Amino acid sequence: MKKGFVLQSLICLLAVSCSVQEIDTNDPVLPEDDVFYASLAPESETKVHVDIIDEHVKTLWDEKDQISIFNKNTVNQQYEFMGNTGDNAGYFKRVSEEAVAAGNGSYVCAVYPFSQATSLDEGVLTLTLPKKQTYREGSYGLGANTMVSTTDGKNNLLRFKNVGGYLVLKFYGTQMEDGEEKAITIKSIKLEGRNGELLSGEATMIPVIGEVPEIEMAETAGTFITLDANKVKLGKKANKATEFWMVVPPTDFTQGLILTVTDKNDKVFVKETAEILTIKRNTVLRIAPIEVTLAEPLDSNAVSD
Numbered sequence: 001m002k003k004g005f006v007l008q009s010l011i012c013l014l015a016v017s018c019s020v021q022e023i024d025t026n027d028p029v030l031p032e033d034d035v036f037y038a039s040l041a042p043e044s045e046t047k048v049h050v051d052i053i054d055e056h057v058k059t060l061w062d063e064k065d066q067i068s069i070f071n072k073n074t075v076n077q078q079y080e081f082m083g084n085t086g087d088n089a090g091y092f093k094r095v096s097e098e099a100v101a102a103g104n105g106s107y108v109c110a111v112y113p114f115s116q117a118t119s120l121d122e123g124v125l126t127l128t129l130p131k132k133q134t135y136r137e138g139s140y141g142l143g144a145n146t147m148v149s150t151t152d153g154k155n156n157l158l159r160f161k162n163v164g165g166y167l168v169l170k171f172y173g174t175q176m177e178d179g180e181e182k183a184i185t186i187k188s189i190k191l192e193g194r195n196g197e198l199l200s201g202e203a204t205m206i207p208v209i210g211e212v213p214e215i216e217m218a219e220t221a222g223t224f225i226t227l228d229a230n231k232v233k234l235g236k237k238a239n240k241a242t243e244f245w246m247v248v249p250p251t252d253f254t255q256g257l258i259l260t261v262t263d264k265n266d267k268v269f270v271k272e273t274a275e276i277l278t279i280k281r282n283t284v285l286r287i288a289p290i291e292v293t294l295a296e297p298l299d300s301n302a303v304s305d
Helices: none
Strands: 007-009 015-019 035-040 049-053 056-060 066-071 077-081 090-094 108-112 119-121 124-129 132-136 147-151 157-162 165-172 174-177 180-183 185-193 201-205 224-233 242-248 251-253 257-263 268-272 277-279 283-287
Touching: 035 108, 066 090, 108 124, 108 157, 132 242, 165 185, 165 277, 185 242, 224 242, 277 283
Parallel strands: 007 268, 035 157, 132 224, 165 283
Antiparallel strands: 015 283, 035 090, 049 056, 066 077, 066 108, 077 090, 108 147, 119 124, 124 201, 147 157, 165 242, 174 180, 185 224, 185 257, 251 277, 257 268
C-alpha cells in the first residue's frame, strides 16, 4: 500500500432519493423565427441550478445560459437565454453569426449546454457529458446538467428533459492547524465506480418527440467525474455537513463506488463502498454524512508494501 493513501471501507451508505418537481408554462412565443421559448417538462427536471422550496426540488435558468438548437436540420445553432437568473422558463434568441432557415426534418432538437461539438447526424444526437463540474452552494454548477428537448417545432416551444440524475454527497470534518481545530477546506472531489462505469465524455441518443432522453455512453467515455470544490470549508459536525451536488448519467454502480476528497494542501481522503448504488434519471439521491480524515499527499515515488 502506498504511503499516505487512506482507504476506508464504507459499511453502509444511507441513500435517500426524491424526484424533481418541474413547472410547465403556456406563455406566448414571440413571432420571430430566431426566438424559441423554453419551459420545463412537467414530469422531469431541467436547469443549470436548483432551488429547494418546501422540500421540493425546483429547477431554474441562469442569465445568459446558452443552448444548441437543430431546427429541423443538422445545423448546430447557438441560442442565448434572454431572461434572468432564477427564471423557471423564458425566451432564447439566436446568437450564431449566420442565420439558418428551418430545414425539412420532422423535429426540432435542442441541447443544454451549448457546445460546438454537439452534433445531429442521420438521426443520432452526439453530446458530451462534462468530466469536470464546479461547486455551487445547494446545487450543481453551470454546464453540469445536460438536458435535451425534442419537439415538433410548433410555436417554437421547447420542453427540456434531463439526461442524468443527481448525487448529493455530504462531508464534514476538522483538522489541527497551528494548534487549533479548524474546518477542512476542500479543493476537489472525484467520483468513480469500482467496476469502471462510464460517467463522462461522449454519449449518443436517438431524439424522439416527447420522449425522455435515453443516452448510451461511448466506448471512449471516461470513468470518473471531478468536482472543483472551489476551496469550500466543510461543516465541523455531521449535522452541519456540507453538501456537494454532482450530475451523473443513469448508472448502476454494480460493485460500489470510490470517493476521493482532496483538500487545499493536497492531502487526501478516500472512501470506498462495495454496495450497489443506482443513479436514476431525474432523481436526487442523497448520501448520509461522511467524516473526512485527511492523510498526507500521495507520494508518486513511494514503493508499495
